[in-house]
Amino acid sequence: EAGVAQSPRYKIIEKRQSVAFWCNPISGHATLYWYQQILGQGPKLLIQFQNNGVVDDSQLPKDRFSAERLKGVDSTLKIQPAKLEDSAVYLCASSRRDRGRQETQYFGPGTRLLVL
Amino acid sequence: GIQVEQSPPDLILQEGANSTLRCNFSDSVNNLQWFHQNPWGQLINLFYIPSGTKQNGRLSATTVATERYSLLYISSSQTTDSGVYFCAVERGSTLGRLYFGRGTQLTVWP
Numbered sequence: 001e002a003g004v005a006q007s008p009r010y011k012i013i014e015k016r017q018s019v020a021f022w023c024n025p026i027s028g029h030a031t032l033y034w035y036q037q038i039l040g041q042g043p044k045l046l047i048q049f050q051n052n053g054v055v056d057d058s059q060l061p062k063d064r065f066s067a068e069r070l071k072g073v074d075s076t077l078k079i080q081p082a083k084l085e086d087s088a089v090y091l092c093a094s095s096r097r098d099r100g101r102q103e104t105q106y107f108g109p110g111t112r113l114l115v116l
Numbered sequence: 117g118i119q120v121e122q123s124p125p126d127l128i129l130q131e132g133a134n135s136t137l138r139c140n141f142s143d144s145v146n147n148l149q150w151f152h153q154n155p156w157g158q159l160i161n162l163f164y165i166p167s168g169t170k171q172n173g174r175l176s177a178t179t180v181a182t183e184r185y186s187l188l189y190i191s192s193s194q195t196t197d198s199g200v201y202f203c204a205v206e207r208g209s210t211l212g213r214l215y216f217g218r219g220t221q222l223t224v225w226p
Contacts, residue, residue, distance in 0.1 A: 031212060042120075042202050042216025043159075056213055089157055095212075104149065105214060107159035 002026065004108030006092050012114045018080035021111045025073070025094030031055075032069055033105060034077050035091040043091055049075065082115045089113070118143045122203055122217035129193050129224050137188040137220045139203030147206035148179050149214065150188050154199045162188070162201075193224045 005024040013019050025032050031050050035043035046065065048056040051072040060067070064083070069075040079086055089110040095103040119142040129135055139148075150162040163170050163177040165186065170177055174193075179186040190197055200221050204214040 033212065033214075035214075040218070042204070042218055043214070044216070045213045048212045050212075056210065091159065093159075104161055104164045106161060107151075110157050110159075112157070 006108040016081040023092030029094035033093040120217040145205040
């Protein structure tokens with residue numbers, strides 16, 4: 001079974017530029033998550049989708065971050081415009097998760113973003 | 117939100133040694149996972165363990181939910197065990213959102 005795929009693996013941009021990340025979850029997984037991991041810290045949830053609907057985006061800085069999951073499969077996370085403090089690893093995860101059940105989350109390799 | 121504290125923050129071992137990593141959490145949880153983040157940044161699932169004890173090879177984990185802590189045991193450590201070990205918990209009120217600790221940085225020397 002293929003794991004969670006993410007691209008690109010690395011990205012360097014200047015502040016105020018835009019950037020987009022792509023995630024393809026494990027086949028059949030209904031729930032998709034985007035996490036931000038700043039150096040030296042644990043990951044923090046930005047947004048959670050169940051199929052193509054948003055379940056939790058309370059930690060997403062909506063003035064500059066946006067995310068979508070069209071057709072309930074792939075997802076993109078965009079930052080526009082980027083700030084220096086957005087430098088981090090952006091991790092995508094997926095789980096089977098039916099409503100109300102607990103499920104293991106599986107993580108992709110991440111995208112390392114450096115904002116100069 | 118819920119607080120997740122991991123100890124020790126850093127651990128340096130010689131190959132073959134045993135170790136215990138601890139995770140304390142401040143509120144009741146309905147899910148707890150242990151992850152290993154390798155030097156390339158990949159988070160690898162070790163255990164899904166909201167309660168009880170599980171073993172997988174040289175690794176085992178125990179969660180005592182009523183006392184709000186979990187332990188990860190690594191026996192006969194190897195250099196490939198190096199990396200950061202994270203504990204993450206999920207609350208019933210925010211299903212899906214994992215709250216991570218700051219991790220334990222483990223370095224195993226040959």
